Amino acid sequence: MIPENVQITNDLSKALDKFFLDQQYSKIAVLVDENTETHCLSILSDLLPDHWLIKIISGEENKNLTTCEQIWDALTKAEFDRKSLLINLGGGVIGDMGGFCAATFKRGMDFINIPTTLLSQVDASVGGKLGIDFNGLKNHIGVFQDPKLVIVASQFLNTLxxxxxxxxxxxxxxxxxxxxxxxxxxxxxxxxxxxxxxxxxxxxxxxxxxxxxxxxxxxxxxxxxxxxxxxxxxxxxxxxxxxxxxxxxxxxxxxxxxxxxxxxxxxxxxxxxxxxxxxxxxxxxxxxxxxxxxxxxxxxxxxxxxxxxxxxxxxxxxxxxxxxxxxxxxxxxxxxxxxxxxxxxxxxx
Ligand SMILES: NC(=O)c1ccc[n+]([C@@H]2O[C@H](COP(=O)([O-])OP(=O)(O)OC[C@H]3O[C@@H](n4cnc5c(N)ncnc54)[C@H](O)[C@@H]3O)[C@@H](O)[C@H]2O)c1
Ligand SMILES: [Zn+2]
Structure with a gap:
């Protein structure tokens, strides 16, 4: 039994077209790290309407408040609002932290997770746990919230x-x-x-x-x-x-x-x-x-x-x-x- 918001497909175009058919967003941003920018973004970016790119440095050691501030700062500078959308393109770090930032930005904006590692596809893709590490404690700060859509595409694993x-x-x-x-x-x-x-x-x-x-x-x-x-x-x-x-x-x-x-x-x-x-x-x-x-x-x-x-x-x-x-x-x-x-x-x- 696969949850309603999860689509397991390599046809990203179809999944996104269907999603955008009944959604209107004021602005869209894609969150990447340097690896998903290099290996994954080209598969996605042509399929999206105009969008901003927010780039952070990869790694669990950056899954913290300082990086959240960078994300919130980028959203604020680009004048995102509650009707905007964040697309988290990456592994569990990007999904957990991008989701947490979206869920708390102006008390919550929509987000889509596109997990690109096996771990995030088989685990973080389901269950709505979002968060960051704090003072050396893993996932210490966070919330539960489901993404509007999760697209699990095994093609991303080719570069992992x-x-x-x-x-x-x-x-x-x-x-x-x-x-x-x-x-x-x-x-x-x-x-x-x-x-x-x-x-x-x-x-x-x-x-x-x-x-x-x-x-x-x-x-x-x-x-x-x-x-x-x-x-x-x-x-x-x-x-x-x-x-x-x-x-x-x-x-x-x-x-x-x-x-x-x-x-x-x-x-x-x-x-x-x-x-x-x-x-x-x-x-x-x-x-x-x-x-x-x-x-x-x-x-x-x-x-x-x-x-x-x-x-x-x-x-x-x-x-x-x-x-x-x-x-x-x-x-x-x-x-x-x-x-x-x-x-x-x-x-x-
Ligand atoms: N929310 C949940 O339910 C849940 C469940 C399990 C794990 N997690 C969290 O997930 C995190 C671990 O996730 P992870 O293992 O995906 O780590 P990660 O997000 O750090 O990704 C691992 C590395 O792979 C790179 N990468 C990602 N996709 C790639 C691709 N397609 N090709 C090449 N490189 C790629 C990343 O840049 C990174 O360097 C932990 O923080 C953990 O707490 C959350
Ligand atoms: Zn685990």
């Missing part, structure tokens, strides 16, 4: 690096792990190099939207989507800003899925053979870089600060088995540490 593609694949794997064992088998029957991205985009968006539809504001089942993310986010955060050790989101989530898979065997009944199956595929796909001892303490602190926690208990999504997750499982910092030890010793084998 293998590393970015692999990062997005982690969310595809996650969607199978929490909801669809049969699809896990489909995915793991092939290695990363021979995957059918078009098929996976459809599957992932279907899984995510099925979950989000019943719990848009993450009161319960939507937390399933956080599998791998409690520890994964913490691991991602402690590597932010480290040039050589930098981890992409999906790479950190792959580590988080192994750690939370390990905790699942202790607390949620996940069979150890299924954990080994997961570990084997994730190890093959991502390799396993050890987490340095110097980072343990901050990871634990960050897990305790996770947005999903209640009353200082780390609230984690675990797996009962491959294809079935369980939400709201309290875990201790000791269990997080054990899981990191488990993960670290895997690279010795």
């Amino acid at each position: 690096s293998q590393r970015e593609l692999r990062s997005g694949f982690a969310e595809v794997l996650k969607h199978a792990l929490i909801a669809d064992k049969k699809y896990w088998k489909v995915l793991t029957a092939n290695d990363f190099e021979s995957q059918d991205w078009q098929q996976h985009i459809n599957h992932s968006i279907g899984v995510k939207s099925g979950i989000v539809k019943n719990d848009p504001f993450e009161q319960g089942q939507r937390k399933l989507l956080n599998f791998g993310h409690t520890i994964g986010h913490a691991v991602e955060t402690v590597h932010l800003g480290l040039e050589r050790e930098r981890l992409l989101h999906g790479e950190a989530i792959a580590i988080g899925m192994i750690c939370e898979g390990f905790i699942s065997t202790k607390k949620a009944g996940l069979d150890t053979n299924e954990l080994l199956e997961m570990v084997q595929y994730l190890k093959l796909t991502y390799g396993l870089t050890k987490i340095g001892k110097d980072k343990f303490e901050r990871i634990l602190v960050l897990c305790q600060q996770d947005k999903k926690n209640l009353a200082n208990v780390i609230n984690c999504t675990l797996l009962k088995r491959i294809g079935e997750g369980i939400v709201n499982m309290p875990i201790s910092t000791g269990e997080v540490l054990d899981a990191i030890f488990y993960y670290n010793q895997l690279s010795d084998k």
